[in-house]
Amino acid sequence: MHDAAVDILGQKIALERIKTEIPVRWPGARPLSVEELKSRVKSSPLIAGWRLPAETVDADSDLILALPDLYPNALPIVALPEPPEAGELPHVELDGTFCLTTSSALMELPADIRHAEHVVREASKVLAQGLSGENQEDFLDEASTYWTLGQPDKREIWLTSSCPRTSKLLHVAILKHAVVLADNAAQLETWLASVYPGLSPRIKPAAVLLSLPEPIYPRSYPKHTGDLITLASTAGDKALNLLASTLKPGAYGYIVFSFEHNKQTVLLGLRSDTGAHISIGVKSRCPLWRGYRKGRVPGTILLQQIANAKFPVVRMGVTRVDSDSLLHRTAGSHAQSVSNISVAVIGCGALGGMAIQLLAQIGIRRLTLVDGDVLTWQNVGRHVLSGQNVGKKKADGMKADILARFPDYDVEAIPERWEQAWKETPDLFSGHDMIIALSAEWLSDSMLNTLSKQGPDMPPVLFGWVEAHALAGHAVTVLPEGGCLRCLTDKFGEFQHSVFDVPPEHRIQREAACGAFYQPFTAASAAPTAAMVVKTALDALTGRITHSEHRTWVGAKDQSDMVDASITARWFQDLQTHGYERVYKKPIHEQTECPVCGRLS
Structure with missing residues (x-):
């Protein structure tokens, strides 16, 4: 370790202090040379060590106490003078060092003589238990090791x-x-x-x-x-x-x-x-x-x-x-409860890609991915797919991505617009439990919204999108009970519940090409909306939502301030009262002027 780093960590002073304290605490302790330590303990670099007599450590054997090169910001190490046979004693490594704590254990630092006393005491206890056979069950707790x-x-x-x-x-x-x-x-x-x-x-x-x-x-x-x-x-x-x-x-x-x-x-x-x-x-x-x-x-x-x-x-x-094991480690027993659910996702862009990965990781094993767009280099900056997928249809790329994680999943990619696929196969969505639409295209969403309320054999639909710069995000769940997406828009499709109004100079950007519009926001900014969409879908699929609902994620205030965004009148009081960086939940009621729900009523 560099001298400057040693001084910053206080190693010189700590080393000098403990060298004077060890002979007092354990009379007869014999200092070991660095060469002796290297030949005996190979698990980590050491800077000092002592052989402690058995009678002073209340053990059936002498013990070696050694200081790692990160001391006093790492615990002292204890080892047996001679390494045992592999698997002879629980919690003893091949080189004879005792495994007493994990790297994530909390402790007071910097370490000192008290820490040395503790690890010696613990090692003596582990040794006694091992020799008596008291801790044999520990072999099974860590059997693979x-x-x-x-x-x-x-x-x-x-x-x-x-x-x-x-x-x-x-x-x-x-x-x-x-x-x-x-x-x-x-x-x-x-x-x-x-x-x-x-x-x-x-x-x-x-x-x-x-x-x-x-x-x-x-x-x-x-x-x-x-x-x-x-x-x-x-x-x-x-x-x-x-x-x-x-x-x-x-x-x-x-x-x-x-x-x-x-x-x-x-x-x-x-x-x-x-x-x-x-x-x-x-x-x-x-x-x-x-x-x-x-x-x-x-x-x-x-x-x-x-x-x-x-x-x-x-x-x-x-x-x-296998997927059962991988999901049990991440989602627990909950993963099994959704294993037979089938979800269709329309839109495999930046938001859709994140949501698809999250759906797979919570245990949704039957996925239909619909998107006719091709991944370009411009997309890679915030898409979950890498540059290796440039030139491929996003739906195909996401299918391969999910199957590379969970090969036994049932994933279908439809690399075309959903409207075309639906015309060719009218029962395209009939076998699904939910449709999640994340393309944020008004004409497409309006048609899908109408079908969800009026079409035969249509599952519930969840619409998700982010506002400009991903300052806020929305998840609109359309269920048989309650209103629909059009209940939240005017007759032209303008969403009436946006959180922020962004000045024209900070709105959608464009490249020098026909239709090459884009929104500048990072994947980190969109991630909370993706998580909200998936959580909302899960709540609807498992019966925790029974009435159409609008959820809104509102990001940090400093992010909206950076682009001079103002709060819309509809949201001003909510944000003043309840604040930013949270999810708001509101029911969607049928509106008589809604061209979909009004017609149904």
Whole structure:
């Protein structure tokens, strides 16, 4: 660390102080040289360390107390004098350092002798619990970490299957950085085509998922194929038969173990490096299929041969990449409640792109995306799609984007205007639960509004858009009960509930081309409106909105001041009373002068 930085962080003074305090606190503490520390503790750069006698730390072993190079803005480290075997003690790393806190833990800083006392006390407690077996359950709480400690293959297994508690055969695709497993070849091909288009790895049935009746502790971790088969036998004959069909002489086989712990499914992976031959003497070898035609060895005999041979195995981490798992981490159990909902989105521009991503991420798995526009370089500045999609239809680009995240979603792209698609297919929207219109085109929105109120088999429609500079945003939900979009406009389509009036010089901009108009606003400015639109849609889809409603996001006052925007008369009192940077909710009542609702009444 640079001297100037050390002085700013107060390291020199803190180091001098603790060097005088440690021998007093732990009599007999022996200072360790930097070379001794480097050879012993390899997890992080250290600047000082001591070996503390066991009798002074109330432990069954001496402990090493070391200071990281960020001290006093990082906690002291505690380690064992000699590293244990991998997985021998909970919360002890391969180099013998104790894992006592997380990087996000809160603590008083800068650190001093009190922090050193605390970590030594905690390490002594963890050591005592580990030696007595009291904290063995902690191995299961962090099973994936202990399982892969010290393993040479750092690749993960990515499991696309959504049912990991049923023993079954799996198909494999080996990538450079991961091994992907799926229930069948078709599922795996779809997943790969969505996430890695253009990549065509070989797919083969060379994996198995084994559901175990009991958890696996480090003492039972397989070290070779003999241990593997012993462990698989605890899952019964079906598991052994599946394993026998997976382990091929002279080939890798991939195994995923699953078991329940604390009402969660734990997944642990393994690669079997099954050889083609076994030794039958000091210098003699024979094939695994000796006495049988190759590929015709009975499963029980093959497993016995493989077990006796003790071929090497490599433990691997497993990550679930199916939508059920990904959504559970982000949306919780709520994602399952909307998994069968179908939404059509008209308009895949900047606002629409953000909303589509949010809809997918909350668990809306059936999406129809309608937009005839092509993505241009001018769009990239605030669109969720990158420059790699320039020249493609926005609807196609957004479909690929969603499927790259959630390959098992049902996403349809219609790269044309909705009016044309609807003329060709009149029941275009009949299978959907909602239409979200985000194109902000009056003629289009007016027609869709009329259909939503008068058309047969039309779902509710939510209209969303931002005002100039995205100073405010609107979400108008049109339901059978209540008014409609036209109830909020004059007869020419002018929206009567805008929040701000922006001077002409700050309104819509244009380029030197026919119809090349645009609004200058950033993606960050539009994001609150996108979030409001999706939240409103979710409320309507789940029955929390039962009457047509108008929601408005009003941004920060300083943003409107920058473009000399004034507050409209309709909103002046609301903003004076309730303020900015919030969402306002108001019901939409049928208006007798509305050309749609008035006609219906």
